[in-house]
Amino acid sequence: MGYSISQVAEKFDLTAHTIRYYDKEGLLPFIDRNKAGNREFSDGDLEWVKLICCLKNTGMPIKQIKLYIEWCLQGDDTLEIRRQMFIDHRKEVLKQMDDLKENLKTIDYKLELYDSGCSIPLNGNKS
Amino acid sequence: MGYSISQVAEKFDLTAHTIRYYDKEGLLPFIDRNKAGNREFSDGDLEWVKLICCLKNTGMPIKQIKLYIEWCLQGDDTLEIRRQMFIDHRKEVLKQMDDLKENLKTIDYKLELYDSGCSIPLNGNKS
DNA sequence: TTAACACTTTGAGTTAGCTCTAAGTCAAGT
DNA sequence: ACTTGACTTAGAGCTAACTCAAAGTGTTAA
Missing domain, CATH: 1.10.287 (Helix Hairpins)
Structure with a gap:
C-alpha cells in the first residue's frame, strides 16, 4: 500500500511541510501518487529519504543533495x-x-x- | 597592547564583521576600547572568544550564549x-x-x- | 449527506546568522 | 598637508531551511 506523507514524517522526525519542501526543491522526484493525487512512499523510497536525512544531518546543503539525486537519475x-x-x-x-x-x-x-x-x-x- | 578586531578575526577564523555582530548581540560586553574608540582585546578576552566559538560551533544559539554571558556578569x-x-x-x-x-x-x-x-x-x- | 480529516498547491512569512554598504573617524607614513 | 588603511556606526540585504496560511480536493464514518 505504501506510506503517507505524515507516516514518513513521523518515521524520520520531520514534518509533512518539510517533506513537501524537499519535494519542491527536487530531492524527491521519484515519489509516486495514488489516485487521489497524494504522495505514496514505497519501502525503497524510505531508503532514499533515510539517505537524504543522513546527508542533511551531516551538513550537506539541500542544493548539493539535489545535485546528487540528479546524478542518480542520470x-x-x-x-x-x-x-x-x-x-x-x-x-x-x-x-x-x-x-x-x-x-x-x-x-x-x-x-x-x-x-x-x-x-x-x-x-x-x-x- | 592588546589585539585588534582583525587580529582576533584571523586567529579564530571569523571576520571582523562577525565579531562586531557578536558584540552587537551582547556576546562581548567586556571588550575595552582604545583612545581612538577601536576595540582592543586582551589575552583574557581571547579566552572568552574561544569559549564563544566553542559553544557556537557545537550548535548553541547566539541568544543562549548571550544569556550565559549575562549570567557570568551577574x-x-x-x-x-x-x-x-x-x-x-x-x-x-x-x-x-x-x-x-x-x-x-x-x-x-x-x-x-x-x-x-x-x-x-x-x-x-x-x- | 454531512462532518471530519488528511491530503493537495501556491506563495508568502519567519528565523538565524551572518554579510555588506555608506559615511565617517583616526593615526601613521611621505 | 595628504594619502592610505584600519577602524567605527547604523542599518539594510542576503541565504538557507524551513514554516505557515489559504483555498481547495478526496476518503471515511455517522
Missing part, C-alpha cells in the same frame, strides 16, 4: 562523481567529529572549573 | 545555573557525536556499494 555515467562526492563528504564528517571532540575538551575543562566551585571573573586576565 | 549567584548549562550542553554534544557516528555508517555503506562498482537504480525496491 544513470551510470555519474557513478564516479557520486562516489567521489561520498569520499569528500566522509572526510568532512570526520572533520566534524574531530572538531566536536576538541570542543568537548573545552566544555569538560569548564565543567571541571564549575565542579571545583571555582568562580571565574569576567575580566580575569587583563594584562 | 556573579556567583548564577554559578549553579551556568554549571547546569554546561552539563546539558555536554549531553547534546555527545548526542551530536553519536548521530555523526550513525550517519558515518550510512555513508560508509554507500561507499562500499560504490567501491564495489555496483549501480543502484532509483526505483530499486518498489514492492
Whole structure:
C-alpha cells in the first residue's frame, strides 16, 4: 500500500511541510501518487529519504543533495562523481567529529572549573 | 597592547564583521576600547572568544550564549545555573557525536556499494 | 449527506546568522 | 598637508531551511 506523507514524517522526525519542501526543491522526484493525487512512499523510497536525512544531518546543503539525486537519475555515467562526492563528504564528517571532540575538551575543562566551585571573573586576565 | 578586531578575526577564523555582530548581540560586553574608540582585546578576552566559538560551533544559539554571558556578569549567584548549562550542553554534544557516528555508517555503506562498482537504480525496491 | 480529516498547491512569512554598504573617524607614513 | 588603511556606526540585504496560511480536493464514518 505504501506510506503517507505524515507516516514518513513521523518515521524520520520531520514534518509533512518539510517533506513537501524537499519535494519542491527536487530531492524527491521519484515519489509516486495514488489516485487521489497524494504522495505514496514505497519501502525503497524510505531508503532514499533515510539517505537524504543522513546527508542533511551531516551538513550537506539541500542544493548539493539535489545535485546528487540528479546524478542518480542520470544513470551510470555519474557513478564516479557520486562516489567521489561520498569520499569528500566522509572526510568532512570526520572533520566534524574531530572538531566536536576538541570542543568537548573545552566544555569538560569548564565543567571541571564549575565542579571545583571555582568562580571565574569576567575580566580575569587583563594584562 | 592588546589585539585588534582583525587580529582576533584571523586567529579564530571569523571576520571582523562577525565579531562586531557578536558584540552587537551582547556576546562581548567586556571588550575595552582604545583612545581612538577601536576595540582592543586582551589575552583574557581571547579566552572568552574561544569559549564563544566553542559553544557556537557545537550548535548553541547566539541568544543562549548571550544569556550565559549575562549570567557570568551577574556573579556567583548564577554559578549553579551556568554549571547546569554546561552539563546539558555536554549531553547534546555527545548526542551530536553519536548521530555523526550513525550517519558515518550510512555513508560508509554507500561507499562500499560504490567501491564495489555496483549501480543502484532509483526505483530499486518498489514492492 | 454531512462532518471530519488528511491530503493537495501556491506563495508568502519567519528565523538565524551572518554579510555588506555608506559615511565617517583616526593615526601613521611621505 | 595628504594619502592610505584600519577602524567605527547604523542599518539594510542576503541565504538557507524551513514554516505557515489559504483555498481547495478526496476518503471515511455517522
